[in-house]
Amino acid sequence: MKLRSILLGASAFAMLSLGAGAAKADGELFFYNWSNYFPPELFEKFEKETGIKVTLDVYDSNETMLAKLQAGASGYDIVVASDYMVDVMIKEKLATEFDAKSLENFKNVAKPHDTMKYDPERKYSVTYLWGTTGFTYDSDVASEKLDDSWKEFFEPRKEFQGKIGALNDEVEMYAAAAYYAGVDKCTEDPAEAQQILDILQKQKPYIAVYSSEGTIDRMAAKEVSMHMQWNGASHRTKESLPSAVFVYPKEGLSFWSDHFIIPTGAPDLENAKTFINWMMQPENAAAASNYAGYMNGVKGSDAFLDDALKADPAVNMPEEYADRLVPGKNCSPKARDLRNRVWTKLKT
Missing domain, CATH: 3.40.190.10 (Periplasmic binding protein-like II)
Known part of the structure; x- marks a missing residue:
């Protein structure tokens, strides 16, 4: 969950604060996440491979994110929520059911991340990172x-x-x-x-x-x-x-885990599913781990992890x-x- 100063460099992924009903052009994805918690170069790779441009907005706590969604913000295609917040979002009908297990790359998800307490059938979420x-x-x-x-x-x-x-x-x-x-x-x-x-x-x-x-x-x-x-x-x-x-x-x-969620009212459900499926590829999951310093839940990602990450007892407990x-x-x-x-x- 974290390291809260944004470092987007000179890339095109400037923060965008989205209000309720914000307009969205075709071929875009609006992503709401903790700051400094996703590698900018991975956004660039995703855009190059899919043609979908990502715009990032950031928050400093699960509660900040929840309050914004409760207030009616409807411009996000994906949000990242911690385990307990997944439960809150499902119960408050702030999460879209998209059946993660139906996505092609869900086969790459390792146990126990193929299920979770608050979403046992993985209808609403996929693990991003955990720590x-x-x-x-x-x-x-x-x-x-x-x-x-x-x-x-x-x-x-x-x-x-x-x-x-x-x-x-x-x-x-x-x-x-x-x-x-x-x-x-x-x-x-x-x-x-x-x-x-x-x-x-x-x-x-x-x-x-x-x-x-x-x-x-x-x-x-x-x-x-x-x-x-x-x-x-x-x-x-x-x-x-x-x-x-x-x-x-x-x-x-x-012990916590953070999860990709498609919020209710997401402007582009298909782009969101494309992104989540893409992030279940081992090389992409490893890139997120190498950047943020947390482990992911994708089988085969170990082959792409930095040696320093694998050797650090803070991460490899x-x-x-x-x-x-x-x-x-x-x-x-x-x-x-x-x-x-x-x-x-x-x-x-």
């Missing part, structure tokens, strides 16, 4: 190797105090504090929500910034010495900061950490309300 959310620290700053625990992030050692970056992400921060507290991240118990708030408020004086954008640049420039990060962002941080270490906290960390992964979960309205109240109180 985890932990934290990264600069080992050059640490007086000794840190423990693989959220304690290092929420109750930091002296050398990291005031030099911590946190994601400006209600879901991720709340979940991490819940793991550390040992409570369900979808708790409906106000007392447990208060435990989570206490952890977050105790940490707040040590936070330099709450931001989901620029996490890589911030670490590389040593503006902060520790940052909550998606594992792909940590991989890209290590390219500029070799001393960066990604931590898989023993209390648990979020050591097997012994598998039982630490906590899958995405769409919390109940009561739980979401508690979470929102905790986040609002923290940020005010």
Whole structure:
């Protein structure tokens, strides 16, 4: 999910903010995605091979994307949604049923990505990339190797105090504090929500910034010495900061996946299906992984992955950490309300 600063270079894929009923010419595709989460050169390749021109618009959270669609934005052909948001979009009739399994290249999709909890028959979605959310620290700053625990992030050692970056992400921060507290991240118990708030408020004086954008640049420039990060962002941080270490906290960390969705009212359903089918080709899926730093769900893509990606434990997770992964979960309205109240109180 991520690395939030857009780097489209000199390519023709400028951002376009689309309102409800935006006009669309033939041979175009309007794509709504996290920023810096898709290689510009892959858009160019797609346009060259299909004749379909892609225009990109970006968002900074699933909730921002959802709010725009709920407000009536109908100009997008494809959006990228995280696992729990797929459930929300289907239930709110914001997703178009297109039967992904009927697409020619769906045969390339590896298990377990051929199904998912919120779309078991893959009628509405196809996996784009998947990863985890932990934290990264600069080992050059640490007086000794840190423990693989959220304690290092929420109750930091002296050398990291005031030099911590946190994601400006209600879901991720709340979940991490819940793991550390040992409570369900979808708790409906106000007392447990208060435990989570206490952890977050105790940490707040040590936070330099709450931001989901620029996490890589911030670490590389040593503006902060520790940052909550998606594992792909940590991989890209290590390219500029070799001393960066990604931590898989023993209390648990979020395992997420992002998915291509065709929103209700998409101007060009066929172009959207063409794009999704094209992205299930191993070489194209690998290009996305190499750029964003996250694994994909397409068989045969390993042959095209960069060696550095395959060798980095931040991306290619050591097997012994598998039982630490906590899958995405769409919390109940009561739980979401508690979470929102905790986040609002923290940020005010």
